[in-house]
Amino acid sequence: MNYLSTTISQLKQSSPAQTEFYQAVEEVLRTLEPVLEKNNYYAKHSIIQRLVEPERQIMFRVPWQDDSGNIQINKGYRIEFNSALGPYKGGLRFHPSVNASIIKFLGFEQIFKNALTGLPIGGGKGGANFDPKGRSDAEIMRFCQSFMNELYRHIGPNTDVPAGDIGVGAREIGYMFGQYKRLTGKYEGVLTGKGLLWGGSYARKEATGYGTVYFADHMLNARGENLQGQRCLVSGAGNVAIYAMEKLYQLGATPIACSDSTGTLYHAQGLDLSLIKELKEKERTSLLRYLNSHPRAQFIPISEYPSGGHTIWRYKADLAFPCATQNELTTRDAEALVSNGCKLVSEGANMAASQGAVEYFLKAGISYGPGKAANAGGVATSQLEMAQNASMQKWTFEQVDCQLLQITKDIYLRASETAREFGAPGNLVLGANIAAFRRVADAMIEQGVV
Numbered sequence: 001m002n003y004l005s006t007t008i009s010q011l012k013q014s015s016p017a018q019t020e021f022y023q024a025v026e027e028v029l030r031t032l033e034p035v036l037e038k039n040n041y042y043a044k045h046s047i048i049q050r051l052v053e054p055e056r057q058i059m060f061r062v063p064w065q066d067d068s069g070n071i072q073i074n075k076g077y078r079i080e081f082n083s084a085l086g087p088y089k090g091g092l093r094f095h096p097s098v099n100a101s102i103i104k105f106l107g108f109e110q111i112f113k114n115a116l117t118g119l120p121i122g123g124g125k126g127g128a129n130f131d132p133k134g135r136s137d138a139e140i141m142r143f144c145q146s147f148m149n150e151l152y153r154h155i156g157p158n159t160d161v162p163a164g165d166i167g168v169g170a171r172e173i174g175y176m177f178g179q180y181k182r183l184t185g186k187y188e189g190v191l192t193g194k195g196l197l198w199g200g201s202y203a204r205k206e207a208t209g210y211g212t213v214y215f216a217d218h219m220l221n222a223r224g225e226n227l228q229g230q231r232c233l234v235s236g237a238g239n240v241a242i243y244a245m246e247k248l249y250q251l252g253a254t255p256i257a258c259s260d261s262t263g264t265l266y267h268a269q270g271l272d273l274s275l276i277k278e279l280k281e282k283e284r285t286s287l288l289r290y291l292n293s294h295p296r297a298q299f300i301p302i303s304e305y306p307s308g309g310h311t312i313w314r315y316k317a318d319l320a321f322p323c324a325t326q327n328e329l330t331t332r333d334a335e336a337l338v339s340n341g342c343k344l345v346s347e348g349a350n351m352a353a354s355q356g357a358v359e360y361f362l363k364a365g366i367s368y369g370p371g372k373a374a375n376a377g378g379v380a381t382s383q384l385e386m387a388q389n390a391s392m393q394k395w396t397f398e399q400v401d402c403q404l405l406q407i408t409k410d411i412y413l414r415a416s417e418t419a420r421e422f423g424a425p426g427n428l429v430l431g432a433n434i435a436a437f438r439r440v441a442d443a444m445i446e447q448g449v450v
């Protein structure tokens, strides 16, 4: 494990105060020992040192004017991490917590996730420390246009293809696409998650949530079970959470709790998903409003969360789907889930479980699908959108969904077979990391020192 401590201490020198990034690197490097020991040519080619250093990091000022005429300044990022397998691909996050550490951890994860899909896409990520909450439509548009005024010179359908993430959905992608077209005069597949009327793919909006549930189904099938009748906790109430809940209902399971940045909603008889869509996709308001229609449901505000954890993971359920944000499931949450009989965790969010929680799940022997495997259906469907754009085609919802189902199955098989090959059956963290690493590292070696 010498290479692990050496790498982390070098990163602490060269990229200070990037805790989420160190966490993501450590999680991957911990599991690579068997493959690095077996093949010393990875060390000879300095693959680890090259992998942890982004190919390019772009940081820029995003000035814009709010509705009162005040000038606001945000910080924008695009980290083009690794292009060994294809054009950089990964979402944009607009959230006040965004900083270089968060974008780098997300970009690093994206390299491995994209490799696992088996598709020709490299890894990148971007965003801004902009808070869309409470902003008018016109303010969102001006921000997106200003963000694109810098980003457009770095992206292109064969170089870097951004998409959505927290705070960036079809509306924001639309405003950014419009500005890109205006600046370049080109109508091309430079972003994914586009509107269905103008180049978007059917099922991209649903893909991450659906894929996370398909992945859970593959994990359950391996235990001789399926989703029918399972009671589920789904954190978040955004794009990923909503479509995870939709697919759970379609496959016979019942989501009983979800959450947003204001608190946790619990409804024992099963959540009213059409009301949640109305509150979140149309009105963009707090889940608290759910109680107006369902006074028997419970809403626990974040001020009443247990210390060192989150209320949502304290309810009794069979399956857990963290679909909000990183480190939203702590070791204490993991202990509570397992002691309440939870047998599976499938991550819709990136790095949702803390390192301690991951170790706890693996020791407890429950099924655990790490984000880079379990939520890869989203980026895979983005690649299907790129393929449709490049060939000027539009496939049906069923065609795309069918490919998504197959891709998630292939990812599951790749991760689980690799785990078995390295003597750790069922450890999808190790399996996913090694399977992805080999693909990226071998491509880097074949392309020389670049």
Ligand SMILES: NC(=O)C1=CN([C@@H]2O[C@H](COP(=O)(O)OP(=O)(O)OC[C@H]3O[C@@H](n4cnc5c(N)ncnc54)[C@H](O)[C@@H]3O)[C@@H](O)[C@H]2O)C=CC1
Pocket (backbone or CB within 6 Å): 091, 164, 165, 166, 167, 168, 208, 236, 237, 238, 239, 240, 241, 259, 260, 261, 262, 323, 324, 325, 326, 348, 349, 350, 375, 376, 378, 379
């Ligand atoms: N949108 C996509 O296609 C993909 C998203 N993801 C990951 O899924 C997660 C959710 O993303 P989306 O649903 O797209 O975003 P979103 O903006 O549609 O929804 C995010 C949800 O998480 C909650 N949330 C965000 N930050 C929070 C915080 N600090 N504390 C508590 N709640 C918080 C929000 O209230 C909201 O309900 C993120 O981790 C993202 O990186 C992963 C793969 C693809």
Ligand SMILES: O=C(O)CCC(=O)C(=O)O
Pocket (backbone or CB within 6 Å): 089, 090, 091, 092, 110, 113, 161, 162, 163, 164, 165, 192, 350, 375, 376, 378, 379, 380, 382
């Ligand atoms: O669809 C994409 O290109 C990226 C999605 C994403 O950001 C992710 O997988 O975390």
